[in-house]
Structures are given as C-alpha cells and as structure tokens.
Amino acid sequence: MTSRRDRIREKAMARVEIADGPLETPCHLWTGPTSGTTGRGKDYPRMCLDGGTMAVHIVMFVLDHGPIPPRKQLDHLCRNRKCVNSDHLELVTHKENQRRRDQARRFACEAIAA
Numbered sequence: 220m221t222s223r224r225d226r227i228r229e230k231a232m233a234r235v236e237i238a239d240g241p242l243e244t245p246c247h248l249w250t251g252p253t254s255g256t257t258g259r260g261k262d263y264p265r266m267c268l269d270g271g272t273m274a275v276h277i278v279m280f281v282l283d284h285g286p287i288p289p290r291k292q293l294d295h296l297c298r299n300r301k302c303v304n305s306d307h308l309e310l311v312t313h314k315e316n317q318r319r320r321d322q323a324r325r326f327a328c329e330a331i332a333a
Contacts, residue, residue, distance in 0.1 A: 240297045247304040
C-alpha cells in the first residue's frame with residue numbers, strides 16, 4: 220500500500236513536464252491549473268488536496284523537506300513560478316525574496332534594453 224505522501228507526489232507529478240532550466244537539475248513545470256493570470260499570486264500552480272486548494276510548489280517542498288518555518292517563504296531559484304521541483308526552492312525571509320525578485324526584474328529589463 221502506498222503512503223499518503225507517495226499518493227500526493229504521484230498526483231502532482233501526473234501534471235508535470237520535465238524541462239531544461241537555468242540550474243543543474245531540470246525544472247518540473249506544472250501543466251495543471253494556476254492561481255490565474257492577474258494579481259500578486261498570478262501563475263502559481265494550484266491543486267486540490269483534502270478538499271482545499273494548495274500551492275503545488277509548497278506541497279512538493281513540504282513533502283521533500285518538511286514544514287516551512289514561521290516567517291519564511293519559498294524562493295524559486297530558477298525564477299519560474301510554474302516550477303515545482305523542490306530542489307529549485309529555497310527558504311528565505313520575505314525581505315530576501317523581494318530583493319531577489321527585484322534583482323531578477325532589473326536583469327530582465329536590462330537584457331530587453333540591450
């Protein structure tokens with residue numbers, strides 16, 4: 220009999236495509252529903268779990284690394300919100316997450332302008 224953890228992982232991975240990304244390991248790109256295309260939480264993967272809607276990247280991180288401590292957030296090291304590879308997620312403070320987001324946006328704008 221498979222564990223609950225294995226069933227959750229299997230359910231999530233059924234909607235994942237493996238793709239090359241900027242890191243050594245591939246991105247696991249979510250192909251299922253997201254939080255929508257607008258607002259601050261746009262494009263984050265979502266799945267139904269135990270009657271509620273959960274952020275898939277958080278589910279995958281918790282399965283692999285345990286609970287997220289208070290006052291910590293997950294930062295996508297690959298900069299792709301649809302990636303649910305827990306190896307591409309890092310626990311950071313809100314301040315650090317915002318700093319990295321702003322830095323990534325600056326680099327993207329500089330690349331477009333060049």
